[in-house]
Amino acid sequence: MTEDQLSTLIDKLNFIIDKQSRIEARLEKIEGDLGSVIHDIKKIKKRVRxxxxxxxxxEKKAKE
Known part of the structure; x- marks a missing residue:
């Protein structure tokens, strides 16, 4: 492999690593958002009950 090929490969790997880091950050944010939504749903269910x-x-008092 030539030096140029190695350099290109390293650049591509760095690009992939950067993309992966961004995706992981987005997933963590989504997890946090989902946690908040689940918490809100539980509060709403409790209030509805x-x-x-x-x-x-x-209704029971009205019938009496």
């Missing part, structure tokens, strides 16, 4: 319980209680 509470609202349903309150509604059921009001």
């Amino acid at each position: 509470k609202d349903k319980d309150e509604t059921d209680e009001l």
